[in-house]
Amino acid sequence: MKRIIIFGGIALALIAVLIWFGKKNSASPIEYETEKPFKANIVKKSVATGKVIPLEEVEIKPQIAGIIDEIVVEEGTIVKAGDLLATVRVVPNEQSLQSAKGRINSIQIQLSNAKTQYDRNKSLFDKGVISSKEFEASELSYNQAKIDLRNAQNDYQIIKKGSAGSSGANTNIRATTSGMVVEIPVKKGYQVIQSNNFNAGTTIATIADMTKMIFEGQVDESEVGKLIKGTNIEVALGAIEDKKFPAVLNFIAPKGTNDGGAVQFKIKADVSLDEQYFIRAGYSANAEIVLAKKDSVLSIKEALLQFDRKTEEPYVEVKVGDQKFEKRDVKLGISDGVNVEILEGVSADDDIKIWNKVSKDDEKKGND
Secondary structure (H helix, E strand, O other), X not given: OHHXXXXXXXXXXXHHHHHHHHHHHHOOOOOOOEEOOEEEEEEEEEEEEEXXXXXXXXXXXXOOOEEEEEEOOOOOOEEOOOOEEEXXXXXXXXXXXXXXHHHHHHHHHHHHHHHHHHHHHHHHHHHOOOOHHHHHHHHHHHHHHHHHHHHHHHHHHHHHHOOOOOOOOOOEEEOOOOEEEEEOOOOOOOEEOOOXXXXXXXXXXXXXXXXXXXXXXXXXXXXXXXXXXXOEEEEEEOOOXXXXXXXXXXXEOOOOEEEOOEEEEEEXXXXXXXXXXXXOOOOEEEEEEEEEEEEEEEEEEHHHOEEOOXXXXXXXXXXXXXXXXXXXXXXXXXXXXXXXXXXEOOOOOOOEEOOOOOOHHXXXXXXX
């Protein structure tokens, strides 16, 4: 009885296997769809990332070291050349101040001595005792001593107050150009130094002409050789959606820089602004540069291409019968990443196999 049960189970298993194979063999073969080549306008573009900045930007620096006493403008203020931006309060160096004061005292002594000699020689010259040459020499010494005292007093005032007079020319920081104040990196109470041979000096404010903007970005070395000065490009700003600004490429760096292992070249382009939009300095931007363009050329979708494993040459499969295809080598032109130009290999009447179309079952698996 046990043997009958065992053999019966084996027989049922064999029957199930045979039924499974039968269903598998009876399933219909894969049917491939086809597409015909078509005429298309293909534009090959390069995208450069960067930002928009003012063409002219000036940093205002003080003429004397001190502490910011007052800032009279704000970022965004429109100023003209000569307008007051800030004032600086001078904190004199005690050693320099005492040295200047000592120089005044010394020159005052020299002046007193020169005046005594001048008065004596003038009296003698009026009596005809000494010659005019001797009198003129004493007069010259006296006048020179007066000038030296005036200069020493001015130096003392400059060290103490920052200026020799009441105008405060050195302590008043004024705009050197017209434009918008785009940045004020200091605040009241900040210590600042003047520009000199060893230091660029502290920037009080940055003024820019916001009516003239340029795009400054980077392009990869693989594409820089295809760029031409004077090319019209389009600049899209991250802060302004659905708007592109026309620009003209006017600079391509002769030397590249290494950025994360890739060599990048700086480019610049003059941007044509739209009065409807206010463009702020430093907006991130992308520039679309047309590298090549062809109108109404025979094209196919890049997804239809296959590549030989040995030669890596492109080919397509062309329909020659009912679900029968033959391999055709093709010669390609320009591509925009979606469509590619066909120079040789197929005609407009050929049906090209869609070899990688996703099935409904695959779509369901992907969604799961």
